Amino acid sequence: MxxxxxxxxxxxxxxxxxxxxxxxxxxxxxxxxxxPGYVARDFDFAKTLEAATQGPNAxxxxxxxxxxxxxxxxxxxxxxxxxxxxKRLGYSLSAQPALDNNTVDxxxxxxxxxxxxxRYEATLRFVNGSSRTLLSAITGQ
Amino acid sequence: xxxxxxxxxxxxxxxxxxxxxxxxxxxxxxxxxxxGPDGETYKARQVVFQTAPMGEEGSAGVKVVGIKEDNTPGRxxxxxxxxxxxxxxxxxxxxxxxxxxxVDMISASRSYQNNVEVMNTAKTLLLKTxxxxx
Numbered sequence: 001m002x003x004x005x006x007x008x009x010x011x012x013x014x015x016x017x018x019x020x021x022x023x024x025x026x027x028x029x030x031x032x033x034x035x036p037g038y039v040a041r042d043f044d045f046a047k048t049l050e051a052a053t054q055g056p057n058a059x060x061x062x063x064x065x066x067x068x069x070x071x072x073x074x075x076x077x078x079x080x081x082x083x084x085x086x087k088r089l090g091y092s093l094s095a096q097p098a099l100d101n102n103t104v105d106x107x108x109x110x111x112x113x114x115x116x117x118x119r120y121e122a123t124l125r126f127v128n129g130s131s132r133t134l135l136s137a138i139t140g141q
Numbered sequence: 142x143x144x145x146x147x148x149x150x151x152x153x154x155x156x157x158x159x160x161x162x163x164x165x166x167x168x169x170x171x172x173x174x175x176x177g178p179d180g181e182t183y184k185a186r187q188v189v190f191q192t193a194p195m196g197e198e199g200s201a202g203v204k205v206v207g208i209k210e211d212n213t214p215g216r217x218x219x220x221x222x223x224x225x226x227x228x229x230x231x232x233x234x235x236x237x238x239x240x241x242x243x244v245d246m247i248s249a250s251r252s253y254q255n256n257v258e259v260m261n262t263a264k265t266l267l268l269k270t271x272x273x274x275x
Contacts, residue, residue: 020143020266021199023147024144025200027147027151027259028150028200028202030151030255031150031151031153031154031202031203031256031259032190032192032203033252033255034190034249035190035191037192038201089198089199117262120266121266124269124270127273127274128273128274131273131274
């Protein structure tokens with residue numbers, strides 16, 4: 001019963017956690033804009049959210065199958081959702097090669113940062129709206 | 142709460158960039174310095190940045206691992222009347238290139254501003270998260 005009420009919020013919560021993760025990763029990229037040899041990192045938000053919403057262990061299972069190339073392989077132990085960041089993190093390629101091998105494209109990172117911040121706020125509003133709807137539904141008038 | 146590590150990441154970048162700005166300032170201050178009595182001229186300095194992992198994967202701060210001196214020979218100016226001129230009448234100046242330093246200064250100050258903005262945005266988002274459900 002309670003599960004049905006809160007299930008509505010779960011999707012938004014996953015999205016909010018992933019937005020916070022992405023914000024953190026992009027800010028690391030911006031901090032390392034002048035570090036020689038640093039490779040910018042990011043992850044595919046849509047795919048990760050899709051994997052996260054397929055169940056509590058869906059992401060973990062996906063990682064297991066990705067890491068094994070043969071059915072007899074012993075799967076590499078992976079942590080549960082929210083702790084297994086480096087398996088999901090990709091490396092972004094540089095649009096213009098730099099002499100010091102740094103692949104941070106400041107224009108792209110700034111755009112991603114602002115975009116992610118706005119979407120984070122939007123998700124916050126969705127969560128707020130959902131909880132307000134629930135509250136007004138359970139308040140006896 | 143993972144977003145809190147943004148402050149340590151951006152904070153480390155701020156301190157690294159301000160150290161870079163400090164080095165640029167001392168280079169620019171010594172751009173016209175000549176060799177002292179020991180014959181040693183001022184050598185242009187440069188900070189070396191390195192990525193510093195901060196806790197979770199994907200959180201990468203910056204640290205200054207060292208300050209390197211530029212060992213290229215400095216300018217030699219012929220002015221025999223100068224009190225510090227050598228036997229041939231040349232005065233050794235520092236090897237600081239003012240244009241390079243100005244470019245470095247602008248780059249450091251832009252990076253600093255970027256990181257300040259990142260921190261401000263993270264702060265706004267966290268404050269809004271605190272008001273969740275109200």
